[in-house]
Amino acid sequence: HALLAPGAASWQALAEQPCVLPPPWASLRVKLEQQFYAHGLHPPADIVETASFLSQLTFVHQRGAVAFMARGVARCHAALGTLAMLDLGVPIDLPPVGLITLRGQPLTPTTGLLVECLREVAGELG
Numbered sequence: 697h698a699l700l701a702p703g704a705a706s707w708q709a710l711a712e713q714p715c716v717l718p719p720p721w722a723s724l725r726v727k728l729e730q731q732f733y734a735h736g737l738h739p740p741a742d743i744v745e746t747a748s749f750l751s752q753l754t755f756v757h758q759r760g761a762v763a764f765m766a767r768g769v770a771r772c773h774a775a776l777g778t779l780a781m782l783d784l785g786v787p788i789d790l791p792p793v794g795l796i797t798l799r800g801q802p803l804t805p806t807t808g809l810l811v812e813c814l815r816e817v818a819g820e821l822g
Contacts, residue, residue, distance in 0.1 A: 697760060697780070705782040707735040715740040716752045716763035727788045728764055753778065 699705045699713070711732055717739075718725040725745075732739045744755050752763040756779055764786070773779045795811060797803065803811065 699762065699782055700780055705784040707732060707737055707784075710762055710784070711737045711740050713740060714742040714744070714755070714759045714761040716744045716746060716755045716761050718747055718764070719745045722747065723791065724764070724788070728786075731786065731788065 699709055717728060729739045744751070744759075744761065746752060746755075749765060749769050752765050753773065755761040756763050762782070770779065770781050774781050795814070797807075
């Protein structure tokens with residue numbers, strides 16, 4: 697892909713590519729569009745809206761599209777050779793994530809393990 701050449705990845709170049717973006721209701725979508733505007737650009741016109749990683753990968757392969765996806769997912773697929781990551785900073789602050797439980801109801805063993813894992817990772821991230 698042309699954007700993989702050194703220095704080729706830019707917000708201008710992304711704005712001109714087919715792009716896979718989160719659905720309009722996703723907070724990440726608004727933040728990504730704000731990044732284009734912050735660089736004096738309009739968001740891409742040729743877009744596919746999905747929250748599915750499988751759909752993202754499909755459009756990357758079938759259309760040569762650019763997709764915004766979780767870094768962990770992108771690294772995994774890059775290691776498998778199924779996609780390449782662009783060297784472009786995406787300075788987006790995402791809101792904190794919370795858990796909602798029913799008052800007075802004990803957590804299931806699976807939910808308890810999930811909460812424990814999330815707290816452990818959150819502690820490691822600082």
